[in-house]
Amino acid sequence: MKVLITGGMGVIGSEATRKFVHAGHRPILFSRSRDERLIRDVLDRVEIELGDITDFATVENVVEKHGITHIVHAAGSVSAVSTANPPLGIHVNVMGTVNVLEVAKKLGIERVVYTSAKGVYGAFTGIYGAPTYALVDEDHPKVPVRIYDSAKWMAEQAALYYAATYGMDVLVLRFATTFGPGKTERHGKMGVTSQIIEAPARGEPFHLAQGGDERDDFIYNKDSGLGIYLATTATGLRDRAFNIGSGVSRTLNDFADIVRRHVPGADIRIGPGGNFLGAAHAMYGIFDITRAREQLGYEPQWDLEHAIPDYLATLRQSEVSNA
Amino acid sequence: MKVLITGGMGVIGSEATRKFVHAGHRPILFSRSRDERLIRDVLDRVEIELGDITDFATVENVVEKHGITHIVHAAGSVSAVSTANPPLGIHVNVMGTVNVLEVAKKLGIERVVYTSAKGVYGAFTGIYGAPTYALVDEDHPKVPVRIYDSAKWMAEQAALYYAATYGMDVLVLRFATTFGPGKTERHGKMGVTSQIIEAPARGEPFHLAQGGDERDDFIYNKDSGLGIYLATTATGLRDRAFNIGSGVSRTLNDFADIVRRHVPGADIRIGPGGNFLGAAHAMYGIFDITRAREQLGYEPQWDLEHAIPDYLATLRQSEVSNA
Numbered sequence: 001m002k003v004l005i006t007g008g009m010g011v012i013g014s015e016a017t018r019k020f021v022h023a024g025h026r027p028i029l030f031s032r033s034r035d036e037r038l039i040r041d042v043l044d045r046v047e048i049e050l051g052d053i054t055d056f057a058t059v060e061n062v063v064e065k066h067g068i069t070h071i072v073h074a075a076g077s078v079s080a081v082s083t084a085n086p087p088l089g090i091h092v093n094v095m096g097t098v099n100v101l102e103v104a105k106k107l108g109i110e111r112v113v114y115t116s117a118k119g120v121y122g123a124f125t126g127i128y129g130a131p132t133y134a135l136v137d138e139d140h141p142k143v144p145v146r147i148y149d150s151a152k153w154m155a156e157q158a159a160l161y162y163a164a165t166y167g168m169d170v171l172v173l174r175f176a177t178t179f180g181p182g183k184t185e186r187h188g189k190m191g192v193t194s195q196i197i198e199a200p201a202r203g204e205p206f207h208l209a210q211g212g213d214e215r216d217d218f219i220y221n222k223d224s225g226l227g228i229y230l231a232t233t234a235t236g237l238r239d240r241a242f243n244i245g246s247g248v249s250r251t252l253n254d255f256a257d258i259v260r261r262h263v264p265g266a267d268i269r270i271g272p273g274g275n276f277l278g279a280a281h282a283m284y285g286i287f288d289i290t291r292a293r294e295q296l297g298y299e300p301q302w303d304l305e306h307a308i309p310d311y312l313a314t315l316r317q318s319e320v321s322n323a
Numbered sequence: 324m325k326v327l328i329t330g331g332m333g334v335i336g337s338e339a340t341r342k343f344v345h346a347g348h349r350p351i352l353f354s355r356s357r358d359e360r361l362i363r364d365v366l367d368r369v370e371i372e373l374g375d376i377t378d379f380a381t382v383e384n385v386v387e388k389h390g391i392t393h394i395v396h397a398a399g400s401v402s403a404v405s406t407a408n409p410p411l412g413i414h415v416n417v418m419g420t421v422n423v424l425e426v427a428k429k430l431g432i433e434r435v436v437y438t439s440a441k442g443v444y445g446a447f448t449g450i451y452g453a454p455t456y457a458l459v460d461e462d463h464p465k466v467p468v469r470i471y472d473s474a475k476w477m478a479e480q481a482a483l484y485y486a487a488t489y490g491m492d493v494l495v496l497r498f499a500t501t502f503g504p505g506k507t508e509r510h511g512k513m514g515v516t517s518q519i520i521e522a523p524a525r526g527e528p529f530h531l532a533q534g535g536d537e538r539d540d541f542i543y544n545k546d547s548g549l550g551i552y553l554a555t556t557a558t559g560l561r562d563r564a565f566n567i568g569s570g571v572s573r574t575l576n577d578f579a580d581i582v583r584r585h586v587p588g589a590d591i592r593i594g595p596g597g598n599f600l601g602a603a604h605a606m607y608g609i610f611d612i613t614r615a616r617e618q619l620g621y622e623p624q625w626d627l628e629h630a631i632p633d634y635l636a637t638l639r640q641s642e643v644s645n646a
Contacts, residue, residue, distance in 0.1 A: 086481065086485075087422070091418060094477065095414060146484075158470065162409075
């Protein structure tokens with residue numbers, strides 16, 4: 001197999017890139033612009049192609065040139081962009097995905113894996129919210145609230161439509177609340193789970209007015225990358241959409257406790273209560289990851305106790321921070 | 324008020340155009356191409372602008388030039404196009420709507436009315452399908468199946484997002500199963516409710532293997548136009564999304580009986596059972612139109628008994644047919 005990873009230098013894409021490289025592949029990374037900082041360690045084992053994901057000829061040429069057989073479509077416009085500029089966010093996330101699907105259809109790509117988002121489920125209310133946090137499986141109703149999440153859902157619909165209509169092998173992965181190096185800088189406010197690690201690592205305070213008690217499903221992006229790798233290579237699948245998360249509920253106070261253990265003198269203060277993102281709807285829910293476990297062989301490798309020191313170690317070696 | 328009607332020469336748009344003209348307005352009709360056949364009777368009381376609905380500058384120029392205060396956005400790519408060419412259908416229906424919303428936002432348009440589709444609700448199953456056909460209100464879950472309907476849903480999400488985020492006045496109308504002159508020619512297979520009238524009117528047979536007993540909510544496009552007109556002019560609204568239908572359930576056999584009364588010797592044969600569209604999912608459901616009645620003052624004017632002879636009379640005067 002020869003894999004193209006769109007957004008392969010990004011926050012989640014770079015972890016997928018690393019997984020493929022470590023498994024012996026030489027992935028092609030497609031991106032709008034060149035930023036090697038998150039893939040420095042594997043730079044000599046990838047190839048990079050730059051271009052616009054919404055342009056058919058560009059994507060087609062890259063796929064043909066490299067004899068691509070599998071596509072991981074992780075390129076997208078982050079939620080902050082969709083909020084600031086809805087037309088741009090919708091264009092990139094919807095039409096970009098449709099474009100990848102069209103190329104895949106024309107050139108007979110064996111599998112496309114689309115990286116979607118938890119937000120397609122919308123607000124986690126009733127038994128799915130605090131304090132019960134009933135597990136959310138893939139059949140949970142899709143009632144996206146933010147325009148970003150609506151666009152991700154529309155892209156999912158396109159992906160699943162191409163699969164059903166053209167007999168293509170297309171999978172959709174929905175990630176829980178992700179954290180990992182690079183997210184704070186590139187994803188803006190949504191990176192609170194990265195700020196709480198990166199600020200103390202720089203010797204700066206992390207103060208948040210509320211939310212220490214909110215429970216959420218946090219996934220370290222090395223596990224996100226694992227999920228992508230497994231989804232690209234798994235066989236005998238019965239379903240097309242998979243939750244990729246930790247499957248357990250933790251709090252921002254848990255983050256704080258662990259950071260304090262590893263960063264002496266860390267100045268972290270978090271107010272009580274829920275909603276650490278200060279969001280207008282309840283974005284906090286815990287994934288049922290049974291389907292990914294059973295069909296993809298996915299098992300989270302990184303609980304907070306191990307992910308946070310790993311994150312801190314990465315920061316010490318990395319050029320990417322929130323500086 | 325000065326109203327721009329995108330798609331104003333189309334199957335539904337033309338009926339909206341007629342309502343505005345008869346109420347004393349001089350609407351501006353925006354279309355990709357000029358086809359006067361459905362608006363011949365009011366041609367001297369409208370103005371026509373041609374252009375691409377997805378192009379910001381074009382739409383902006385038209386809105387500024389005519390001092391537009393209200394926009395009816397009825398331009399779209401029909402479902403047959405979305406099936407044949409998903410990228411085109413999604414581009415026109417999603418990005419076209421986003422473009423109209425952006426122009427409306429920039430230029431302070433007082434109200435935007437978006438013409439959506441019944442298909443956003445998806446399959447009508449359980450109590451909402453045969454044989455019980457429980458009424459479907461606007462809060463019904465949105466689980467679109469066809470890619471066309473997903474795109475209409477995404478456009479709705481954008482419309483409602485712009486309303487919520489930017490304080491704009493944007494409404495969404497979801498039409499029941501529409502029928503009326505022009506639909507067969509322009510909308511393809513979905514026009515079975517027009518074919519059953521137009522074929523006998525031309526002296527041709529109408530034979531359908533199945534579906535005579537299926538119940539559905541059929542709306543004559545003069546009522547669709549009424550719904551659009553009322554939604555554009557109504558005040559004191561509490562909601563943003565409205566079902567526009569007949570609110571009652573009829574069958575294709577009802578159509579046949581009425582056509583036979585008005586077209587002596589009509590050769591109509593319809594097999595029994597349901598699913599007259601031969602669709603892969605249950606597309607047949609009956610709208611609860613209470614909200615439109617209460618807030619828009621909408622009341623259907625055309626039952627089948629009156630709509631079908633009106634349709635036949637229109638055909639005799641019209642150049643548009645399925646010939």
